[in-house]
Amino acid sequence: MKLISRAEELILLAILSLGDNAYGISILEFLQEKTGNSWSFAQIYDPLDKLTRKGYVRKRQGGSTPERGGRPKSFCKLTADGRAALLEIRRVQDAVWGSIPEKSLA
Amino acid sequence: MMPIRHFSPPPLAERLVARALDEEERSVRLGDLEERFQYLVQERGERRARVWYRWQVMLLVVLAVMNRFFWSCIMFRNNLIVAWRNIKRSKAYSVLNILGLATGMAVFILIMLFVRYELSYDRYHANAQNICRVIDESPGVYYLGSDVWATTPAPLAPAMARDIPEVIRATRIKVSNDVLISIGDKHFSENQFFWADPQTFEIFSFPLVRGDRSMVLKDPFSVLLSERAARRFFGDADPVGRMVGCIVYNITSEFRVDGVFRDIPANSHFVMDIVAPFETEAKIQNRDLTQWDNSYLYTYVLLRKGADVRALDRKFLALIKKYAAKTHKNRYSLQALTRIHLNPQVNAEISPTGDARFVFLLASIAVLVLAIACVNYMNLATARSLKRAKEVGLRKVVGAGKGQIVRQFLGDSMVLTFLALLIAVAGVLFILPAFNTFVERKIVFNPLSDMALMPGLVLLAAAVGTVAGSYPAFFVATFRPVSALKGMGASKARGRSLRNALIIFQFAASIVLIICTIGVRSQLRYIRNKDMGYERDQIMILSTRRGLRMNMEAFKTELIRNPAVLNVSASSCLPNNVDTTTVANWPGRPDSVKIRMYVLEADYDFTGLYRLKLARGRDFSREYPSDAGGTFLINESARKALGWDDPVGRELSWGRIGKIVGVINDYHMHSLHLPIMPLLISLNPETPRYVSVKISGKNIPATLAFIRKTWERFEPDYPFEYSFFDEVFDRAYRTERRLGKIFSAFAGLAVLIACLGLLGLASFTAEQKTKEIAIRKVLGASSSEIIFMLSREFLKWVVVANLAAWPIGYFAMRTWLQNFAYRTSLTVPMFLGAGLATFFIAAAAISLQTYRAAAANPVESMRYE
Numbered sequence: 001m002k003l004i005s006r007a008e009e010l011i012l013l014a015i016l017s018l019g020d021n022a023y024g025i026s027i028l029e030f031l032q033e034k035t036g037n038s039w040s041f042a043q044i045y046d047p048l049d050k051l052t053r054k055g056y057v058r059k060r061q062g063g064s065t066p067e068r069g070g071r072p073k074s075f076c077k078l079t080a081d082g083r084a085a086l087l088e089i090r091r092v093q094d095a096v097w098g099s100i101p102e103k104s105l106a
Numbered sequence: 107m108m109p110i111r112h113f114s115p116p117p118l119a120e121r122l123v124a125r126a127l128d129e130e131e132r133s134v135r136l137g138d139l140e141e142r143f144q145y146l147v148q149e150r151g152e153r154r155a156r157v158w159y160r161w162q163v164m165l166l167v168v169l170a171v172m173n174r175f176f177w178s179c180i181m182f183r184n185n186l187i188v189a190w191r192n193i194k195r196s197k198a199y200s201v202l203n204i205l206g207l208a209t210g211m212a213v214f215i216l217i218m219l220f221v222r223y224e225l226s227y228d229r230y231h232a233n234a235q236n237i238c239r240v241i242d243e244s245p246g247v248y249y250l251g252s253d254v255w256a257t258t259p260a261p262l263a264p265a266m267a268r269d270i271p272e273v274i275r276a277t278r279i280k281v282s283n284d285v286l287i288s289i290g291d292k293h294f295s296e297n298q299f300f301w302a303d304p305q306t307f308e309i310f311s312f313p314l315v316r317g318d319r320s321m322v323l324k325d326p327f328s329v330l331l332s333e334r335a336a337r338r339f340f341g342d343a344d345p346v347g348r349m350v351g352c353i354v355y356n357i358t359s360e361f362r363v364d365g366v367f368r369d370i371p372a373n374s375h376f377v378m379d380i381v382a383p384f385e386t387e388a389k390i391q392n393r394d395l396t397q398w399d400n401s402y403l404y405t406y407v408l409l410r411k412g413a414d415v416r417a418l419d420r421k422f423l424a425l426i427k428k429y430a431a432k433t434h435k436n437r438y439s440l441q442a443l444t445r446i447h448l449n450p451q452v453n454a455e456i457s458p459t460g461d462a463r464f465v466f467l468l469a470s471i472a473v474l475v476l477a478i479a480c481v482n483y484m485n486l487a488t489a490r491s492l493k494r495a496k497e498v499g500l501r502k503v504v505g506a507g508k509g510q511i512v513r514q515f516l517g518d519s520m521v522l523t524f525l526a527l528l529i530a531v532a533g534v535l536f537i538l539p540a541f542n543t544f545v546e547r548k549i550v551f552n553p554l555s556d557m558a559l560m561p562g563l564v565l566l567a568a569a570v571g572t573v574a575g576s577y578p579a580f581f582v583a584t585f586r587p588v589s590a591l592k593g594m595g596a597s598k599a600r601g602r603s604l605r606n607a608l609i610i611f612q613f614a615a616s617i618v619l620i621i622c623t624i625g626v627r628s629q630l631r632y633i634r635n636k637d638m639g640y641e642r643d644q645i646m647i648l649s650t651r652r653g654l655r656m657n658m659e660a661f662k663t664e665l666i667r668n669p670a671v672l673n674v675s676a677s678s679c680l681p682n683n684v685d686t687t688t689v690a691n692w693p694g695r696p697d698s699v700k701i702r703m704y705v706l707e708a709d710y711d712f713t714g715l716y717r718l719k720l721a722r723g724r725d726f727s728r729e730y731p732s733d734a735g736g737t738f739l740i741n742e743s744a745r746k747a748l749g750w751d752d753p754v755g756r757e758l759s760w761g762r763i764g765k766i767v768g769v770i771n772d773y774h775m776h777s778l779h780l781p782i783m784p785l786l787i788s789l790n791p792e793t794p795r796y797v798s799v800k801i802s803g804k805n806i807p808a809t810l811a812f813i814r815k816t817w818e819r820f821e822p823d824y825p826f827e828y829s830f831f832d833e834v835f836d837r838a839y840r841t842e843r844r845l846g847k848i849f850s851a852f853a854g855l856a857v858l859i860a861c862l863g864l865l866g867l868a869s870f871t872a873e874q875k876t877k878e879i880a881i882r883k884v885l886g887a888s889s890s891e892i893i894f895m896l897s898r899e900f901l902k903w904v905v906v907a908n909l910a911a912w913p914i915g916y917f918a919m920r921t922w923l924q925n926f927a928y929r930t931s932l933t934v935p936m937f938l939g940a941g942l943a944t945f946f947i948a949a950a951a952i953s954l955q956t957y958r959a960a961a962a963n964p965v966e967s968m969r970y971e
Binding site: 023024025028040041042043045046049061064065067068069071072073074 | 134144
């Protein structure tokens with residue numbers, strides 16, 4: 001299995017964490033909050049598109065609100081493949097981190 | 107708080123991002139953006155929110171563009187590879203295609219270079235748009251078919267500068283021919299010596315390389331040289347301040363070189379190399395500069411910007427009324443500087459002009475040849491595309507859209523056209539020197555340094571690629587994947603009728619060009635064989651100079667002593683181009699009778715040398731001493747125009763009053779474009795411009811050497827230059843000969859391209875019918891029957907093309923022949939000949955291919971597919 005990128009990983013994690021409320025803005029805010037950096041929509045949409053194309057993320061149209069100019073939301077949900085991809089990257093990371101002695105980072 | 111709707115995101119940015127986003131996601135993402143925008147408006151104010159919004163949009167757009175570019179690059183690379191493989195796989199077909207396109211484009215580029223050059227004449231002057239030349243319509247003063255003259259009288263320019271406020275500057279330019287220039291003991295003969303007012307250098311953009319701009323032509327005995335002339339006269343030495351001796355009309359004057367101007371570009375209607383003050387010429391010649399009735403110089407004016415030229419034309423009337431005599435009949439008008447070159451209707455030009463009709467004709471031929479080449483490509487590519495049906499079917503099955511297929515096949519044709527463009531450019535570079543000599547121009551082709559050219563060439567290739575490639579591309583894109591995969595089936599017959607129409611068009615165009623070739627050639631043959639009424643073989647022509655003019659009789663006597671010289675005669679012009687006209691005059695002529703006559707002055711031997719035939723009366727003769735006092739011959743047309751049944755013995759007046767002693771038969775004293783006009787030959791051996799020497803055909807080099815020696819004794823200062831009369835005669839039909847060559851060249855090319863197309867199609871059909879041919883052969887058909895079967899269809903279209911082309915060719919040629927007063931007639935064999943020629947060429951092209959197919963071993967063929 002090909003490994004996903006760091007941005008993709010973060011977005012998958014954001015979606016997982018946000019549960020039923022994972023859409024553009026909430027993902028943006030989640031990432032800004034957790035990383036402390038400012039994120040642009042382009043930084044989110046591009047990996048999101050790739051994840052959708054790979055079949056890791058499924059989208060569902062939600063209702064619209066007036067502050068969105070009457071436009072619908074699209075909620076994201078992880079697929080089984082998406083979960084597998086997350087687990088895989090975690091396994092790889094753990095394996096790699098595990099091989100590094102604690103003191104070499106100090 | 108109410109949701110705030112009056113803060114809307116920046117509209118332009120919103121529309122931009124909407125375009126950049128995929129359709130599926132568009133509304134969702136616009137929603138995201140807007141929601142965040144409204145939130146930021148609340149949190150940080152509208153201004154910052156807008157800045158944020160724009161920034162986000164920019165990032166998204168960049169992302170979208172990069173994504174799209176990335177994928178199209180991948181696709182483009184893929185298409186290129188496929189196109190290249192296709193070229194390699196079917197080499198013969200690709201070569202035919204590329205050669206056809208390259209030929210068409212090379213012709214087009216070449217001719218467009220010519221057209222651009224012709225249109226560029228005199229446009230390099232900073233004031234080009236505001237410079238005009240005064241031309242003179244002298245109603246009734248018809249000369250060689252036109253009564254518009256470029257020459258004007260001397261007082262006109264000063265009067266215009268004085269009285270017409272729109273005229274900022276006016277200048278007079280006079281040209282003297284054959285001036286002898288001496289620098290120390292070196293002599294140069296200068297064909298065109300210019301005399302001009304100082305304003306010339308303010309009106310035209312002739313930048314000075316040396317010398318003082320404010321002093322140009324102010325000193326009466328100063329001259330300016332072009333860089334070229336300075337180099338010719340003085341080599342690398344500094345010319346400024348040096349003295350130049352000039353012999354003009356037998357008068358020697360000394361001039362000081364005051365400056366050097368940059369060489370005048372070749373795309374100018376006059377190119378001067380040496381120029382002296384105009385007023386000096388007038389002094390040398392004792393000219394009366396207030397004389398309105400003598401038009402011998404050129405008047406140019408610089409107008410104020412935006413001046414109404416038509417309104418100015420009317421002001422001339424007031425001017426003439428104020429200054430000129432009541433009898434002054436000339437009508438002046440202004441001709442834009444940039445219009446001079448392409449208008450051949452004006453008499454007495456400084457140098458020969460081009461012709462807008464010729465330029466237009468060439469441009470149309472260029473477009474025609476290019477169209478034939480495009481059609482060729484369409485034809486071949488469409489036929490060929492059936493072979494790629496499987497590829498297209500597969501592409502469609504795996505999800506290619508129509509647009510993608512169209513793009514791919516357009517890409518194919520682009521690749522081919524750009525390859526063809528390279529070949530075409532190389533071809534143009536190769537052929538340009540020959541073409542330049544041919545059209546007598548100095549066209550430069552440098553695609554790398556010419557700013558306008560490179561984009562033009564790319565645009566041409568792109569346009570050709572699109573035009574030629576679009577039909578095949580759309581044709582292919584409509585293949586139905588299922589039938590395409592099954593092996594064409596349904597699509598077999600499609601596109602046939604269009605292909606046939608295209609073949610007909612190609613051949614019709616070629617046939618029209620062939621008919622034009624035959625027509626022009628037959629007129630040229632007619633001219634060559636026509637009895638002009640005068641002798642033109644083995645006659646040598648010398649232009650007289652000072653020494654000869656003064657000692658003509660001695661020169662003649664000297665020459666005739668050599669037995670190889672049969673006859674010598676001096677005359678004011680040559681018999682094939684009589685260039686002087688007058689209104690016939692005689693004692694007792696009523697004022698109302700105005701008969702225009704051409705005048706030729708000649709000595710006793712002229713009619714004998716040129717074998718002009720006498721109809722009645724007698725020739726000039728030394729045996730009648732009274733002849734020397736003034737004697738005339740007239741031609742039959744003159745006799746008829748005068749209405750005198752027996753003119754012999756009647757009096758006429760030209761210079762002096764004299765008797766008509768004889769009438770000669772009408773002969774063609776101009777080119778065959780013009781009808782024969784009344785002619786007066788006056789016996790006047792004193793101021794000839796030409797000497798004609800009839801020599802025997804034996805040992806011409808020795809005779810030439812003898813004449814040269816004699817010339818050098820009489821004209822020690824001038825180099826010996828001569829021409830033969832038959833060459834001079836031919837020169838009058840230079841344009842026609844050029845046209846004939848152009849037509850034959852382009853007709854040849856057109857036929858070649860058309861045959862390339864036919865060849866390709868024939869081989870394609872033969873290939874498609876491999877099995878059919880094999881079966882027929884097995885069942886007993888002979889090779890020739892099969893060739894006939896394969897060729898029949900194509901040749902049918904060639905016949906149809908003939909029927910379409912004949913009327914067009916007929917009208918084209920009839921129109922052209924109307925330029926001639928004497929012309930050949932269009933005959934049926936010309937058309938049949940053109941038709942048969944194309945038919946046989948086409949048949950030959952096809953049978954080459956079909957023979958191969960027909961001769962193939964049926965057993966091999968049956969296994970095919």
